[in-house]
Amino acid sequence: MDEGEWLSITVAAERLTAAGDAVDRSTLSRYVKQHSEALLQRREGKSNLVEFSALAAHRTENVRLRKPVPSFSPAASPASPSAQQAMRFPGSQSDGTARKAQADAAIRELDLAERLGKLTLVSEVDKSGRNAIALMQSAFERAIEGEASAASVKYGWDERIARIVLKAFARKGVEVFHTEMLKYLDALNRGEMAAEQDDDRSPIEAASLQ
Structure with a gap:
């Protein structure tokens, strides 16, 4: 054999x-x-x-x-904008999505706590809001470069101009979110002050208001 x-x-x-x-x-x-x-x-x-x-x-x-390795040779067929973005900035889109999910979850927790009547320190809520804003801003900044490059390839736009427009859009989005968070914190603060005033009233005063 x-x-x-x-x-x-x-x-x-x-x-x-x-x-x-x-x-x-x-x-x-x-x-x-x-x-x-x-x-x-x-x-x-x-x-x-x-x-x-x-x-x-x-x-x-x-x-x-063998598993094909991405090639950047001019002779190679052009990759899709989303694929180019993933190769140039790995993880930016997923990181941004994760940060947005964290921010949304933080807001939902605040809403749930308010509905359940749980006491939450305004300072803690303020800190959570600032963290959420920072996370959103970071996510936008990480995604802008890749999105500008993708738009340049897909639509033929000037990448520098696309980057400027996207940065302005991201800044406006963060400003709107910041404004909404300030309104929310202000409402919480007013509710906390009203609760403290109720605690300071005597039983007779409280009964007369009912």
């Missing part, structure tokens, strides 16, 4: 898959036929056997099986 580990296509496919090279029987069969000159094969009864170590090495070295 020849040296080496001779396996059927079915068993070889299972071994390759278990080793991390996921392939089914039909795909491997076509692969072996395509590279028959480079792979050791033999017939045994009704089965076509292939030498496993040579097969595994060939698939490892075959460049067409």
Whole structure:
């Protein structure tokens, strides 16, 4: 018997898959036929056997099986704007989404606490609001560069002009959010002051107001 580990296509496919090279029987069969000159094969009864170590090495070295690496060569086909943004600024969009979700969650917690009548220090709410604003501003700033580049590719806009417009838009959005947070804090402060005044009233004064 020849040296080496001779396996059927079915068993070889299972071994390759278990080793991390996921392939089914039909795909491997076509692969072996395509590279028959480079792979050791033999017939045994009704089965076509292939030498496993040579097969595994060939698939490892075959460049067409390797995961393609993004290329920035001018000859390469242009990537989509979203793909270019992801390559140039990895994580910016997901980071911005996560920060916005955190800010939204903080606001929902404040609303829920108010509805349940829980006491919350205005100073703590103010700190949470400022943190939310900072998170939103940071998310906008991280996303602007990629969005400007994407708009330049997709619409043919001047990237510098697009960046200026997006920065103005982000600044306006943060200002609106800041204004709404100030209104919310002011309402909380007035409610807290009213509660303190109620606590200072005597039972007779409180009864007369009812």
